[in-house]
Amino acid sequence: MEPPAQSRRVTIVDVARHAQVSTTAVSKVLRNAYGASPAMREKVQRSIAELGYRPYAAARGLRGQTYTIGIMLPDIRNPFFPDIVDGVTDWFKDTDYQVLLGPGCNGEEAEARVTEAMVDRGMDGLILVAPVSPRSHLEHLANLVPTVVVGRHGHSPRYDTVADDDIAGAALIVRHLADLGHRRIAHIEHLETDPTRIAEMPNTQRSEGYRRAMRERGLADETDIVSTSYTQEGGYLGAQQLLARKRRPTAIFAGSDFVAMGVLEALAEAKLSVPEDISLTGYDNTSFAALRSISLTSVDQAGNDIGANAARLLLDRITERGRPTVQVKLSPTLIVRNSTAPAAR
Amino acid sequence: MEPPAQSRRVTIVDVARHAQVSTTAVSKVLRNAYGASPAMREKVQRSIAELGYRPYAAARGLRGQTYTIGIMLPDIRNPFFPDIVDGVTDWFKDTDYQVLLGPGCNGEEAEARVTEAMVDRGMDGLILVAPVSPRSHLEHLANLVPTVVVGRHGHSPRYDTVADDDIAGAALIVRHLADLGHRRIAHIEHLETDPTRIAEMPNTQRSEGYRRAMRERGLADETDIVSTSYTQEGGYLGAQQLLARKRRPTAIFAGSDFVAMGVLEALAEAKLSVPEDISLTGYDNTSFAALRSISLTSVDQAGNDIGANAARLLLDRITERGRPTVQVKLSPTLIVRNSTAPAAR
DNA sequence: CAGCTCGTGGGAAACGTTACCCATTCCATG
DNA sequence: CATGGAATGGGTAACGTTTCCCACGAGCTG
Structure with missing residues (x-):
């Protein structure tokens, strides 16, 4: 019942011996390097196949690449x-x-x-x-x-x-909603505090794109951003804030599909239906969005x-x-x- | 603008030199091996920290572990x-x-x-x-x-x-549905053809568990299994088959949450609602199941x-x-x- | 005080692969 | 026929780490 004494790995040396060439030669064949005749290549390849040799990545790593x-x-x-x-x-x-x-x-x-x-x-x-x-x-x-x-x-x-291009993506959403006649389009963003990366993060780009697109459509005054986080929880809390507004938005642009899931939850609790009472969009076109019972308008990346x-x-x-x-x-x-x-x- | 000449990695040799000990000693400290006095340990640790040394896994691999x-x-x-x-x-x-x-x-x-x-x-x-x-x-x-x-x-x-224990999991579902008064409980399974692994796969265990539990509840005659696959597509097709039965099931036990998603789709097309017309369960308790607008009864593993x-x-x-x-x-x-x-x- | 053991430290040979460089052969060229 | 160069193959020293051993000294025991 004991496992057979763990057999040593086949190495380049074994291949070389079997093919009756040097290890250098085998190495050349392995890497398709210069300096190996077709005849030798063939011979070495055969030995490799016969012995079931596989290069050991750890050893390769020591000399350069690990692939x-x-x-x-x-x-x-x-x-x-x-x-x-x-x-x-x-x-x-x-x-x-x-x-x-x-x-x-x-x-x-x-x-x-x-x-x-x-x-x-x-x-x-x-x-x-x-x-x-x-x-x-x-x-x-x-x-x-x-x-x-x-x-x-x-x-x-x-x-x-x-x-x-997250700016363009946000614009796609805003234009789509504006074309449908929405004016009070709100956005739930992921709050970014770290100043060193703030401009580089996709989330800030999306809210920037939202702002620009709103301006472009003459809706600058309707700009309404809630800062939470790109999570379901963040969507839930963000939506609650938006629903508490005196003038409720008629459409919500959630910064990610996850966020939209949270929004859906909050809307359901408030007995509001999508899209009759409020239109909703996500971002990322995840598999959630495609589910028939959710069917979320989203941006595909x-x-x-x-x-x-x-x-x-x-x-x-x-x-x-x-x-x-x-x-x-x-x-x-x-x-x-x-x-x-x-x-x- | 050229990147600085790529600095050589700090090796165990550098550490040894810096701490004025042998490389063997450093190696011992690294692995908490026997044969190093507390004083030496301390000295080496300091050098390691000072030089920012990190062991090179590829080289370790050549001699044993890669961690x-x-x-x-x-x-x-x-x-x-x-x-x-x-x-x-x-x-x-x-x-x-x-x-x-x-x-x-x-x-x-x-x-x-x-x-x-x-x-x-x-x-x-x-x-x-x-x-x-x-x-x-x-x-x-x-x-x-x-x-x-x-x-x-x-x-x-x-x-x-x-x-x-997939057999027990399937039983949980069947019992739950039977307790709710369901008798015509159907199951959508993943078809397994390979004889060498058939008994080992979770999917076959689940359908076996379903069969046993049905028998246990005296519902052996109502046993109704459709074989497709553990995918959304498989659920869709499976549900279509079940809905075409003369006597439709009143509950469907989908073999995985994915399958349940497909079933939901087919049910929606057939204008049937869950759970009013048909009860539905999944398996795996994935994040899909937890989504409020889906809210799927499932088995958590x-x-x-x-x-x-x-x-x-x-x-x-x-x-x-x-x-x-x-x-x-x-x-x-x-x-x-x-x-x-x-x-x- | 001779002979042990134990604790501590180091020397050196692996591990499997690649890269550099040299040796040999063969053929074309003058 | 001498020379040069291309094509082919191999010897060998790395790469960074671990492991097996041995050496040395201190502290015991008898």
Whole structure:
């Protein structure tokens, strides 16, 4: 019943012996490096297959690459992030790289722990999704290892960025609601206090986009923002505040789908129905929004494209570390569902 | 504008020089190993802090441990899995271990790719959540590296398992519905065809539990199972089949919350309301179920406990590889919400 | 005081892979 | 036929850490 004495891993040396060549030769074949004849390649490949050899990443790491890419996600629960991850993994699918995710990165401290751990493990590249760390830490990381920052505006000479145009996204919503005849359109935002990153966060961009679009439509006086947080709880509390106004809004633009879920709850408690009494929109087009019984108008960020772009930029930077940084900005699209309707006369 | 010449990492040699001791000594301090006086410990610790030294996991891996735990998740989108992950990461929080997730493991082939990659990276332990690979592959893996399998029944002399009692969970549902006066209780299951794993999968356990509980309540003749899949689509199609019956069920036990979402859709199309016309239950108690506008009666699996148990067993096995394997079975609880109501007379 | 043991510290050889550089062969060129 | 260069293959020293051992001295025991 004892497990068989754990057999030693097949190494490059075993392959070399089996194929009757040097370890150098095997290494060259593995990396498609220059200096190996087709005949030798063939011979080595056969030995590799026969022995079932697999390169040991830890050993490779000691000499350079580990062929591992790390993705830091602030929260696996947010259904928007898997799309990004899929975009990244798809891109790396046919390469030797393996993508690994760091879990539980809520908050600056946890974020630092995970990213440090990734550096310690010799990862070849990092994709940081919506990080909350200060810029200085991001740049520190980017100095150590090729890095792409996703979902955060602003640019750095150290890392590439990929983000969706949140200003445009907010405008899509406001225009849609205004076109339906709404004037009192309120917004629930995520309160951002940290001055070092305030301008870079998507949430502040969304509220800025809201403000601009309201102005553009001549609704500047109707601008009404409640600051809570991008959580269900935040939506619930925000909606309660809005419903307590003397002049209630006729439409609410929640900063994220999560927030909209909380708003729905508050509205249900107040016996108000959507969209008859109040129109509601979310942001991120998560799977919640698509549920038929919720059917929330939302903004789609094309998570797959975001991920794919991040992966592309990262691979570029791994190949050519010195190249100037790039900022990719993607355009969101509006998904109209049943939670928005013309304003009551 | 050029990044500063990438500074070399601080190594154990630098620390040794700075503290005026040997590298061996530093290594001992790092691992709390025997053979270092308190005085030396103190001296080395100070140097480590001063230089900001961090051990390089890749190099450690070459000689033994990498202090990395891999979790394989079949699908990040399933809101049930994050609870498990949280349970695991919480357990490892105060240790030197770092948990990393493998993404995109849908299907046997992808699963094998990810697990192989984890082995190649010298991970110290693996937690496989609801794997679909055949037992032989799981045992092969477990031979290479300590492994815990989560959410799959049956036991092996090679790996530990943690699972929720799905038979008991299904019984909770059936009893709840029967107590409400329902007799025609139908079940939508995930069709399992692979004979090698059929008895081990949670889905088959759930339908078995359903059958038994129906018998127990004297409702054997009302047993009505539709086989589709554990997806929203599967729920939609399954519900359509059930609604086409001559004698429609008065309650539907969907095998997972996802399935229930699809059922809701089909019911809405058929202009049937929940729970007035039909009672509906899910399984897994995902965040969907808790949404107020859905409010689905479901079974909670205590994902955190599952994760914590898996972590504990894994750490045990890393410390003592030879010990006999353990099977942990946890008890689910019923969460009653508004989607179930007494059967119409 | 000889012979042990115990506590403390270090030397050096791994671990598996890659990168640098050199050696050999072969062929084309003058 | 001598020379040069390209093509091919290999020797070997790293990379950063751990582990096995050995050395040294102090404090015991008989």
